[in-house]
Amino acid sequence: MSAVALPTRWRSVLPHLGHELPPDRTPESAGGTGLQVNLPLVLARQSIQSKEYWDIPAEVVDAYRAFRPTPLWRARGFEREVGARVPIYVKYEGGNISGSHKLNTALAQAYYYARAGAKELVTGTGAGQWGTALAAACAMFGLKCTVFMVGGSLRRKPYRGTLMRTLGATLHASPSPLTEVSRNRAAGDVNSLSLAIGEAVEYAGRTEGAAFCIGSGETYSILHQSVIGTEAIEQLQRLDARIDTVVGCVGAGSNFGGIALPFFADAASRGADQPLLVAAESSATPKLTRGVYAYDQTDATGTGPLEAMYTIGSSYPIPDSHSAGLRFHGAAKLLSAMRHRDQIAATAVGQVEALEAGRLFTRSELVLPAPESGHSLAAAAKLAAGGADGMRSEHGVVAVVSGHGYLDLAAYQQLMDGELVNEGPLEAALGTAMASLGRVPVDEPAGSLG
Numbered sequence: 001m002s003a004v005a006l007p008t009r010w011r012s013v014l015p016h017l018g019h020e021l022p023p024d025r026t027p028e029s030a031g032g033t034g035l036q037v038n039l040p041l042v043l044a045r046q047s048i049q050s051k052e053y054w055d056i057p058a059e060v061v062d063a064y065r066a067f068r069p070t071p072l073w074r075a076r077g078f079e080r081e082v083g084a085r086v087p088i089y090v091k092y093e094g095g096n097i098s099g100s101h102k103l104n105t106a107l108a109q110a111y112y113y114a115r116a117g118a119k120e121l122v123t124g125t126g127a128g129q130w131g132t133a134l135a136a137a138c139a140m141f142g143l144k145c146t147v148f149m150v151g152g153s154l155r156r157k158p159y160r161g162t163l164m165r166t167l168g169a170t171l172h173a174s175p176s177p178l179t180e181v182s183r184n185r186a187a188g189d190v191n192s193l194s195l196a197i198g199e200a201v202e203y204a205g206r207t208e209g210a211a212f213c214i215g216s217g218e219t220y221s222i223l224h225q226s227v228i229g230t231e232a233i234e235q236l237q238r239l240d241a242r243i244d245t246v247v248g249c250v251g252a253g254s255n256f257g258g259i260a261l262p263f264f265a266d267a268a269s270r271g272a273d274q275p276l277l278v279a280a281e282s283s284a285t286p287k288l289t290r291g292v293y294a295y296d297q298t299d300a301t302g303t304g305p306l307e308a309m310y311t312i313g314s315s316y317p318i319p320d321s322h323s324a325g326l327r328f329h330g331a332a333k334l335l336s337a338m339r340h341r342d343q344i345a346a347t348a349v350g351q352v353e354a355l356e357a358g359r360l361f362t363r364s365e366l367v368l369p370a371p372e373s374g375h376s377l378a379a380a381a382k383l384a385a386g387g388a389d390g391m392r393s394e395h396g397v398v399a400v401v402s403g404h405g406y407l408d409l410a411a412y413q414q415l416m417d418g419e420l421v422n423e424g425p426l427e428a429a430l431g432t433a434m435a436s437l438g439r440v441p442v443d444e445p446a447g448s449l450g
């Protein structure tokens with residue numbers, strides 16, 4: 001492991017993209033609360049302004065100090081287990097109270113919302129790491145916190161809920177009896193993150209002093225996660241390590257964007273060759289490998305703006321899985337636009353393979369990864385060994401391990417008892433969910449822009 005300085009600036013990829021993101025569209029049905037209603041100005045600016053470095057507020061740097069810089073090491077034991085031809089380095093984000101990278105943006109968001117006058121933050125969470133991170137950040141900056149957590153996930157991981165409540169948050173299992181969006185949900189929609197988010201949007205919209213906030217997908221949350229990549233670049237330099245491939249798992253894309261985009265910005269600013277940036281998604285939600293680039297909703301209320309994203313359709317009934325943090329229908333608009341121009345690549349991993357990679361990692365590195373992070377490790381292993389989807393690393397891989405798996409031991413137990421199956425997409429429903437979406441007009445040819 002190698003100690004580096006705590007970053008005091010976030011690094012944005014926007015000045016290096018070479019293209020603009022397609023603007024959001026307001027759906028015709030939009031009426032009430034939109035996602036952006038209470039958004040602090042600085043977060044809006046961080047999402048659009050072509051400025052490379054953003055000073056991290058001193059209070060947030062101080063909060064980061066408790067758990068950053070996070071460790072990066074060469075996973076030699078894991079390399080041996082998976083037959084890697086090239087080195088695999090891992091960057092571990094699980095060593096904080098939330099158990100994942102989510103705290104990097106939660107602290108920033110709570111700080112900015114508190115300064116903007118919010119008294120309470122409301123959110124939806126799938127796996128629970130984001131809800132836990134927000135609960136912790138609210139505790140730190142003196143805000144109330146209300147969390148709608150996907151009910152199936154909460155039943156599977158009740159201690160996530162206990163942790164959020166210990167941190168002072170009020171917790172509701174979604175679907176809850178508290179919102180219209182829950183009462184009017186589609187038959188069978190009992191378990192989606194998009195619904196939990198929709199409930200949070202509605203609840204925040206009608207609660208005095210409350211603001212809805214979201215852990216992933218937004219360009220500002222990917223900016224806050226850039227501390228991961230910024231540290232990793234310096235740590236690899238100190239180790240004199242040469243890598244050509246960067247891997248992270250993708251729910252909406254914040255931990256992948258957090259590690260990968262500083263590498264993109266770094267290479268672009270030096271005029272160097274771009275590394276291969278590989279997003280490892282769940283085969284249950286294959287938006288980047290099988291989805292369409294279209295305008296879609298980010299949540300189930302349908303009142304927020306439509307965003308240009310790779311999506312399998314917000315109405316797609318996502319099969320249950322242990323990688324709850326990856327159960328999201330779309331990819332962040334920033335990553336989607338990059339994918340559309342071949343600036344990032346993607347591969348899909350099933351939960352059995354992901355947990356098997358997690359098991360091998362646990363016994364070879366003595367670190368227990370979250371099932372979501374298992375997707376990153378499985379993809380990294382393939383890229384460092386035989387290759388995946390026509391891609392392979394020639395010099396070395398760095399993979400982010402986005403969280404710990406201590407509250408996911410039931411998933412590992414099922415794996416070892418032979419009870420786990422891969423959650424394939426439901427083919428017919430996939431086609432239906434994508435059929436009616438408005439495609440993003442192709443205004444320029446796809447192809448790499450540096």
Ligand SMILES: Cc1ncc(COP(=O)(O)O)c(C=O)c1O
Pocket residue numbers: 099100101126127128129130215216217249250251252253254255256324325326370372373402403404
């Ligand atoms: C441990 C972990 N990894 C990955 C993710 C996926 O989120 P994102 O794509 O924003 O990094 C989550 C989301 O909850 C998570 O908890």
